[in-house]
Amino acid sequence: MESEASITNKTESLSSVFGSSLEADSFMEVNSFMQSEPFSPLSSPSTESAKSFSSVTSPCDSLLCSPYIELDEKHFVNNNAMRMLNLYGRHIEANNLKRSGRDAFISHARWLQQNYQExxxxxxxxxxxxxxxxxxxxxxxxxxxxxxxxxxxxxxxxxxxxxxxxxxxxxxxxxxxxxxxxxxxxxxxxxxxxxxxxxxxxxxxxxxxxxxxxxxxxxxxxxxxxxxxxxxxxxxxxxxxxxxxxxxxxxxxxxxxxxxxxxxxxxxxxxxxxxxxQYFRYSGIAVPIVIKDYYTIEEAELDFSQQFELGHHGGLISEILICLQNARVLTVCSYLTRVIGSENLYLPTIIIQLRHLILMKATLHKDESAGIIFLLANYPKLETLTINMGYQTQLAPRILSDEEYNFNTPFDAERFWEAQTSPITCLDMYLKKVNILNFRGHKNEVHFLKYLLKKSARLEELSITITSDMPDWENLQGSCISAAKRLQHCEKASPIVQIAIR
CATH class of the missing domain: 3.80.10 (Leucine-rich repeat, LRR (right-handed beta-alpha superhelix))
Structure with missing residues (x-):
């Protein structure tokens, strides 16, 4: 057994390498983990442990008698510890840690197979x-x-x-x-x-x-x-x-x-x-998708976020939307709204079936905002609009470069939304609920919501969920919550609308 002095020396040496930050604590956890036998509450990683485990459990043990068997190697491998070891160049120890976890998993699976009673x-x-x-x-x-x-x-x-x-x-x-x-x-x-x-x-x-x-x-x-x-x-x-x-x-x-x-x-x-x-989901790069006999589709999802660059896919997307015209629930990504917002598109028919539109990973930048106007105008009987904000995802250079889509160019959100004076049927007659998820209180979000409140005559509820992953510097003095609360005092077309902030 190691003395307190030796443990102290190890701690000091680690601190000299990693500092006194949380990383040092995590690394100490790695070392303590490696000194002990890998064990999961639902496992018996060695023959001796299996015998001991089975001797103290009843014949109707939950593992041996459950009709639901789960054998997952990931439950036996400390991936966080492996990442830390690899990060600091201790690759041999990382491989040994992975091997010990794999051996523990195999021992557990063999034990379960030999003793399973159901x-x-x-x-x-x-x-x-x-x-x-x-x-x-x-x-x-x-x-x-x-x-x-x-x-x-x-x-x-x-x-x-x-x-x-x-x-x-x-x-x-x-x-x-x-x-x-x-x-x-x-x-x-x-x-x-x-x-x-x-x-x-x-x-x-x-x-x-x-x-x-x-x-x-x-x-x-x-x-x-x-x-x-x-x-x-x-x-x-x-x-x-x-x-x-x-x-x-x-x-x-x-x-x-x-x-x-x-x-x-x-x-x-x-x-x-x-x-x-009845349900169709596509996730990948933008490709032609033709769905024939589409009259029974009730829900659809389109995610083109794997697209590496902003392409001219407006016609392609229009054809896909026509194939999904009978859906009552439609989920689309921000790439779709950017494309249709940057090109002069039209749909050859008015889509009257859609009731719930969901926008994922949105930023509400210029082209996205124009794309949202296009969608609202083409879904005249829309009743629910849900927008999930996703700034960190959309600003990733793998998805989009500043040269292709310049976020550094100022976007006057207030002027853009004030300029939208054309009547939109769903806002005038049908939209009842708006959900905003991961709200950060940015100007483009606030001015968009002001526009909806000003134009939506039948709106009953605006639900705003504040983001939980905003850094402290961005949420200075609760600016995010304050921005949401200020919407209570802006102009509203609906006399019954309720604003809920979560």
């Missing part, structure tokens, strides 16, 4: 990055669930730290075991990440309703085979798939109700024929 498994969630050295173990853990007619199966073999721009992101590290394809009548939810599978065998899943495929190489033909063989599929998610240049989905059975497409590379276009589609 006859039925409702859900297995297995997250084990690159199990190549322990493929047999991983297959046994999956077999533990398949032999008990598992209903929900989540398998993640991917390495989450890999950047999606590199081929390793889409690598399959193991293959789905044959036992899974035998779950004809029980499996209704399947999520696969970094796991290879056989699309042609999915026809055996007579109960499968929800499917998510992530982080694998997957081409257009494989996707078509997969959808054709999922006879009863209702919810399909495609995320970070490599080699998927075109998406062509034809749901001739009219069963798929929800589709999510996220960050597939290098996607060029998407053509979707789904007469029963």
């Amino acid at each position: 006859l039925k498994v409702a859900r297995l969630r297995l997250c084990f990055s690159n199990p190549s050295e322990y493929t047999n173990d991983a297959m046994e853990w999956i077999r533990m669930a398949t032999s008990r007619d598992v209903e929900e199966l989540h398998i993640d073999f991917s390495i989450p730290d890999h950047d999606r721009r590199y081929p390793e992101c889409f690598k399959s590290y193991a293959e789905l075991p044959p036992d899974v394809y035998m779950l004809r009548d029980s499996l209704h939810t399947l999520r696969l990440s970094g796991c290879k599978f056989q699309p042609a065998l999915f026809g055996k899943f007579s109960a499968l309703r929800k499917l998510s495929i992530e982080r694998v190489e997957f081409d257009r033909e494989s996707l078509q085979v997969l959808v054709a063989n999922c006879w009863h599929l209702e919810d399909l998610k495609l995320k970070m798939l490599g080699h998927l240049t075109n998406i062509n989905i034809n749901d001739f059975r009219h069963r798929i109700k929800r589709v999510t497409i996220e960050e597939c590379i290098p996607l060029m276009e998407a053509n979707i024929v789904m007469p029963g589609l």
Whole structure:
């Protein structure tokens, strides 16, 4: 056991390197963590610990008898400690820390497999990055669930730290075991990440309703085979798939109700024929998206924040909005409002179905503000407007450079909104509620809200949620809250509007 003097000397040496800041305290936690055996409250990281743990628990222990099994390697690896070690050049110790956590996870999973008592498994969630050295173990853990007619199966073999721009992101590290394809009548939810599978065998899943495929190489033909063989599929998610240049989905059975497409590379276009589609979400770069038989869509989300530069995508976006014209709830990103605000666009038809418009990661800068006016004018029966402010995200140089979109150019928000004198139907007759999230009290926010209060004759509630991550220097003397409170005294078109500040 170390003496107090030696511990003091170590502390002083760390302080000399890291100073007396919080970083030194965090680093001391790293060292104390490394001197102890990794242990999670829900784990038995060694054989001895497993025996001790099982001896003091009852036969109906919550782990051994729960129908919900969660085996997640991340619960056994101290990622914060690893980041600190790597930050200060202690890479060998960081690797040792990762290896010890991985060993603890494997010991726990083996212990659980050997002692599991439940006859039925409702859900297995297995997250084990690159199990190549322990493929047999991983297959046994999956077999533990398949032999008990598992209903929900989540398998993640991917390495989450890999950047999606590199081929390793889409690598399959193991293959789905044959036992899974035998779950004809029980499996209704399947999520696969970094796991290879056989699309042609999915026809055996007579109960499968929800499917998510992530982080694998997957081409257009494989996707078509997969959808054709999922006879009863209702919810399909495609995320970070490599080699998927075109998406062509034809749901001739009219069963798929929800589709999510996220960050597939290098996607060029998407053509979707789904007469029963109710929910659609797309996240990625701006590409042509055609949805035929779109009359049943109720909710949609468009996120083009992966776009690296401000492009001329106005026509493309207009066509997508037309495909989503029957949605009652629509979520869009600030890139969309910037594009339609910087180009002279028009929609060939008035969209009367939308009731709730949600703007994500907004800054309310010049082009965004013009884009918002465009949306308000084209959704005449809008009843609820929600805006989630997101300055830090939008100012990231990866998304947008000052040369392409000059935030240094002064934007006279007061003059801009005072110049908006044209009547807008939704403000005159339908808008009832406005939600502002992550409010910072900036002038562009305040003048926009003054405009809404002045023009919205039927407005019943303005809800303002103050941001929780504002630095002290930006929130000097409560300026954020003060700015929100000043709205109480500005001109209002609606005599019944209530302003709530949270």
